[in-house]
Amino acid sequence: MKNIGFLSFGHWSPGQHSMVQSAADTLLQSIELAVAAEEVGADGAYYRVHHFAQQLASPFPLLAAAGAKTSRIELGTAVIDMRYENPLYMAEDAGAADLISGGRLQLGVSRGSPEQVIDGYRHFGYEPAEGTTDADMAREHTRRFLEVLSGEGFAQPNPRPMFPNPPGLLRIEPYAPGLRDRIWWGAGNRATAVWTAEQGMNLMSSTLLTEDTGVPFHQLQAEQIQMFRDAWATAGHQREPRVSVSRSIFPIVSDLDRKLFWRETHSSDQVGWLDGGNARFGKTYAGEPDKLIAELAEDEAIAAADTLLLTVPNQLGVDYNAHVLESVINHLAPELGWR
Structure with a gap:
């Protein structure tokens, strides 16, 4: 059994064929898609966070709104760039959205992807400490975020407060029980996956790995997942971790599907140069259901994960993306043993 959700980047553009013309469109349609996904039987609504771009950026108002409109599905991010975040303010926002x-x-959090602007985190008021990198800063922000999510008090109360305080040191409020165990790190390579396990975070792996060993993408990703699980066991954590992978999957079950995705029916892995090194990109799965069932059955990383996030072309609109989710859930998942 697998949790199946969608992952939306929340693009908008005023292009002629775009169903998402503005920031308001993408925010409102993101909520509508979460509702539609729940109705067709999906398990999660996840959103990408990109700054300085015509895409989704500040996730917590969106997550809170989607949480108020749904009742069952998981709501998440994939991923928040921690270089830009104030860990304590983020803990307040996250706690509120989780309680709602x-x-x-x-x-899902991480160091983030290549930016739209040069050192964008500096515009947000963050500067790596002397002798450290922006990646170090992201990990330090994450460490502090995880620390305050524990719910332990750390702040000395004012002896003459405006309102009465409980005894002892004060914690960040609102506190959301269990949220610390529902934080995922977006790991781009095998070494980072090991670090993720050591920190006690779940593993989130996308359609991009920032390394290439010459093996197919799904095999490299499966190796990453196994290294994460081994490191988790070595660390001695008391709970079972979760692992998600992202895929672009488009069953062709209608004339519109064929018109939109026939060019992707022979997709393959790609190797490119990203952030100063080789990177391997996973292929798009598109085709008739029987073809996709055979191909997906061979995907070792999907087999190793408990959660599958389907990247959706959000500019095609809510109805079409709900159709894609329903096609995967009804035409593929039962045959593959995911449901």
């Missing part, structure tokens, strides 16, 4: 949703948040 009834404890359904699943937050």
Whole structure:
């Protein structure tokens, strides 16, 4: 059994064929898609976070709104760039959104991807400490975020407060029980996956790995997942970790599907140069259901993960993306043993 959700980048553009013309469109349609996904039987609504771009950026108002409109599905991010985040303010926002949703948040965080602007985090007021990198800063922000999510008090109360305080040191409020165990790290390579396990975070792996060993993408990703699980066992954590992978999957079950995705029916892995090194990109799965069932059955990383996030072309609109989710859930998942 697998949790199946969608991952939306939340693009908008005023192009002629775009169903998402503005920032308001993408925010409102993101909420509508979460509702539609729940109705067709999906398990999660996840959103990408990009700054300085015509895409989704500040996730917590969106997550809170989607949480208020749904009742069952998980709501998450994939991923929040921690270089830009104030860990304590983020903990307040995350706690509030989690409580509104009834404890359904699943937050993916990471160092982030290549930016739209040069050192964008500096515009947000963050500067790596002397002798450290922006990646170090992201990990330090994450460490502090995880620390305050524990719910332990750390702040000395004012002896003459405006309102009465409980005894002892004060914690960040609102506190969301269990949220610390629902934080995921977006790991781009095998070494980072090991670090993720050591920190006690769940593993989130996308259609991009920032390394290439010459083996197919799904095999390299499966190796990453196994290294994560081995490191988790070595660390001695008391709970079972979760692992998600992202895929672009488009069953062709209608004339419109064929018109939109026939060019992707012979897709393959790609190798490119990203952030100063080789990177391997996973292929798009598109085709008739029987073809996709055979191909997906061979995907070792999907087999190793408990959660599958389907990247959706959000500019095609809510109805079409709900159709894609329903096609995967009804035409593929039962045959592959995912449901």
